[in-house]
Amino acid sequence: MKYFFNLVLLVATQQIIIGQINESPCSHEAIMERQLALNPNAERELMETEATLQELITQLKASDLSGQRNTSSYVIPVVMHVFHFGDEGRMGMEQALAGLEIMNADFNGLNDGWDTIDSEFDSIKGELEITFCLATIDPDGNPTTGLIYHENEEAMYNQGNLFEYAWDNYKYLNIYFPKYTGGAPSNFTAYAYYPSISNTENNTDGIFYSSIRWGYGDHSELEEGDDWASVCSHEAGHWLNLRHTFEGECSTTNDFVDDTPPTLGGSIELEGCYNHDFSCGVRTNGENFMDYNHRCKKMFTQGQVERMEAALYLSSRINLWSEENLIETGCLDFYTTTQDASSKEELITYPNPTTDYITFKVNEARYELMVYNTKGQLHKRYFMENAEGQIDVSSYGNGLYFFSIVTAGKVRTGKFMVHR
Numbered sequence: 001m002k003y004f005f006n007l008v009l010l011v012a013t014q015q016i017i018i019g020q021i022n023e024s025p026c027s028h029e030a031i032m033e034r035q036l037a038l039n040p041n042a043e044r045e046l047m048e049t050e051a052t053l054q055e056l057i058t059q060l061k062a063s064d065l066s067g068q069r070n071t072s073s074y075v076i077p078v079v080m081h082v083f084h085f086g087d088e089g090r091m092g093m094e095q096a097l098a099g100l101e102i103m104n105a106d107f108n109g110l111n112d113g114w115d116t117i118d119s120e121f122d123s124i125k126g127e128l129e130i131t132f133c134l135a136t137i138d139p140d141g142n143p144t145t146g147l148i149y150h151e152n153e154e155a156m157y158n159q160g161n162l163f164e165y166a167w168d169n170y171k172y173l174n175i176y177f178p179k180y181t182g183g184a185p186s187n188f189t190a191y192a193y194y195p196s197i198s199n200t201e202n203n204t205d206g207i208f209y210s211s212i213r214w215g216y217g218d219h220s221e222l223e224e225g226d227d228w229a230s231v232c233s234h235e236a237g238h239w240l241n242l243r244h245t246f247e248g249e250c251s252t253t254n255d256f257v258d259d260t261p262p263t264l265g266g267s268i269e270l271e272g273c274y275n276h277d278f279s280c281g282v283r284t285n286g287e288n289f290m291d292y293n294h295r296c297k298k299m300f301t302q303g304q305v306e307r308m309e310a311a312l313y314l315s316s317r318i319n320l321w322s323e324e325n326l327i328e329t330g331c332l333d334f335y336t337t338t339q340d341a342s343s344k345e346e347l348i349t350y351p352n353p354t355t356d357y358i359t360f361k362v363n364e365a366r367y368e369l370m371v372y373n374t375k376g377q378l379h380k381r382y383f384m385e386n387a388e389g390q391i392d393v394s395s396y397g398n399g400l401y402f403f404s405i406v407t408a409g410k411v412r413t414g415k416f417m418v419h420r
């Protein structure tokens with residue numbers, strides 16, 4: 001448990017002053033305290049999740065099909081809960097969407113800083129093809145803006161139980177927006193919960209974020225272009241199981257990511273893009289989203305992207321981006337428009353994840369379907385006689401599978417998950 005101790009200690013000693021915002025950007029101390037209060041097994045569960053995650057990373061890496069893998073974006077339905085008192089803290093839609101756009105740009109390498117990354121780290125920068133989509137269907141099946149207002153003065157100060165407003169955590173990423181995450185004035189901007197099946201089960205997962213630091217616009221105190229707004233990508237990184245780059249200090253395990261240089265987080269005290277901190281004898285990747293240098297946020301590394309992609313296959317995250325869930329939350333249109341439209345029209349697989357059967361819809365009268373395991377070995381071969389056909393996967397073990405559909409002159413690939 002040494003690492004939890006370090007984590008708390010680090011946060012406690014790193015109350016910092018950056019620019020006009022006299023606070024720490026993200027509080028892991030708050031996360032762990034709340035996590036432990038909610039769930040006494042949180043530490044054990046976190047260790048177990050870590051073991052599962054390492055297996056998933058290996059599975060995804062081992063796939064010989066990685067070059068041909070379906071490159072479609074993961075889509076995560078989001079609900080945003082705004083806690084306000086009259087106009088106070090009542091962030092509008094424009095500001096809400098501005099924050100989501102920042103997140104989507106940051107994860108996909110479309111952010112302004114992407115092309116000016118320090119040359120020492122430019123070759124290890126990574127993109128996770130993921131889209132955070134504001135839900136358009138609520139849990140009762142009714143249309144929604146995805147931006148839900150709760151008039152509650154106490155909750156505006158992040159006091160009381162904000163989780164009572166949660167939407168099903170298996171179906172939506174819930175982002176809670178008190179005006180001040182850490183009371184008034186906020187001692188930190190935001191915090192997020194690591195993947196945890198018991199949190200998901202209890203609807204106590206999600207991200208908490210001060211509405212005055214989210215995006216740009218009416219209630220935000222940030223000026224457009226301020227990298228502080230990318231703290232949202234830092235929090236989504238935690239939500240996908242990323243640790244701070246300075247976690248574990250100079251130890252070899254550090255943040256469980258191989259390509260992020262160890263650091264004491266020295267760059268947090270520095271304004272802007274200053275990468276010359278050698279706190280662990282190597283140069284700090286101060287432009288990393290998971291560093292504390294919140295006035296210079298530009299990149300995740302490829303190792304961090306692997307870790308986040310694997311986290312999407314954890315049982316606490318996997319249903320969110322399934323096609324079935326995207327239909328139920330009104331994010332399927334988004335899905336269709338944000339990836340290669342031609343491949344989407346030509347190939348639909350559902351349900352995914354599945355338990356016993358999976359249906360393939362392809363614009364072909366007959367075709368050969370090959371299913372591979374994550375080592376790239378052929379698992380099963382099917383000859384399909386209809387444009388819409390079902391295969392029985394009830395004998396398959398739990399896990400990730402890749403497939404290719406071969407027709408005259410065309411190979412289409414994808415992946416599906418068997419999960420019971």
Ligand SMILES: [Zn+2]
Binds near residue numbers: 026234238244
């Ligand atoms: Zn953090």
